[in-house]
Amino acid sequence: MKPAPFMYLAPTTRQEAIDALRQYGPEAKVLAGGQSLVPLLAMRLARPSVIIDLNRAPDLAFIRSTQTGLTIGAMTRQRVAETDPIIAARAPLLAESLRWVGHPQIRTRGTIGGSLAHADPSAELPAVAELLGARFVLASARGERVLDAKRFFLGYLTTALAPDELLTQVRLLAQPPDAGWAFYEVARRHGDFALVGVAALVRMDGDGRCVAVRLAFTGVGGGPVRVSEAEAAVTGKRVTDMTAAEAARIVEGALDPDSDIHASAAYRRHVAGVLAARALMQAARRAGSVT
C-alpha cells in the first residue's frame, strides 16, 4: 500500500516546527527518522493530512554535556548517540542499550526523540530514560513544560505529548562514575523488538555491598516497569549468585505481562527473572564487586 495523500512541510528550525504544529497540530504528524511512522503511513494505520518533517531542522540535533549529565536533542540519530564520546563517558548504559535497537541501518535514521515519543513498550530507550532520571522537554506555541518519565509515558504507544507539542530534547542524569550498569534482552531474531529487556544500574560501598540498585524492564507492561521489591531485596547485600537468584524470583512473581502471539506471559516472566539476575551480576562486576 501507499500512504494516503498529505501536505508536506519541512521547517528548517525548531521554532518553525512549533509554528507548524500550532497551525496543524491535531491533523499533523511530525516525521523524525520515519522508522516507525513511515510503515504506519504505508499501511494507512496513520492517516495524517499534514506531515511536518523535522529532518531539515539542525537545531534539534545535538548532544551536550551539562553539570549534572547530558542533554540530547530529539533529532539526534540513535547511531550518533551510540558512538558519541560524551555519552560513552557519562551514560554508558544508554550507549549499550542502543546496540540492541533494530539494526545499524535503522539506528542511522531513527532518532532518540522519535523512539521516546513513539513509546513502544518493547523499546529499549524508555527503560533507560527511566533509570537515568530523564526529563522530557515538550515545547509548543503555548510555552515549554518539562516532565519526568512517569508523567511522560502514559501507556502503550501513548505519551503526554499534546497534538501541538514537540519533544525538543531529553535531559539525562550522568551515571555516577562508580556505578555499574548492564542492558540485556531476548528477542526472537537479532534486531527484532525485545520480548523482554532489562536495564540495571548498581552502586556498591567500599565493602562490596549494594547501596543503590535500579532495574527497569521493557516488554512486560505498557511502558518501562520498575520492580522495587527486587531492588530492595538486593540493597545492602553483596551481589552473589544467591542474591541474584532471589531478585530473579521476586521479579518473576511481581511482573504481570500480557501473552501475545510472540510469547506467553509465563515465558516473559521467566525471561525477565533470568535477565534481571544476569544484569545484576554484570552491573555489580562493572561496579567492581561480585562475590
Ligand SMILES: Cc1cc2nc3c(=O)[nH]c(=O)nc-3n(C[C@H](O)[C@H](O)[C@H](O)COP(=O)(O)OP(=O)(O)OC[C@H]3O[C@@H](n4cnc5c(N)ncnc54)[C@H](O)[C@@H]3O)c2cc1C
Ligand atoms: C525493522 C525494525 C526494527 C526495529 N527494532 C527496534 C528495536 O529493537 N527497538 C526499538 O526501540 N525500536 C526499534 N525500531 C524502531 C526504531 O527505533 C525507530 O527509530 C523509533 O521507534 C522511532 O524513531 P524515529 O526517529 O524513526 O521516529 P518516527 O518513525 O519518525 O516517528 C515515530 C513517532 O514519534 C513521533 N515523533 C517523532 N519525533 C517526535 C518529536 N520530536 N516530537 C513529537 N513527536 C515525535 C512521530 O510523529 C511518530 O508518531 C525498529 C524499526 C524497524 C523498522
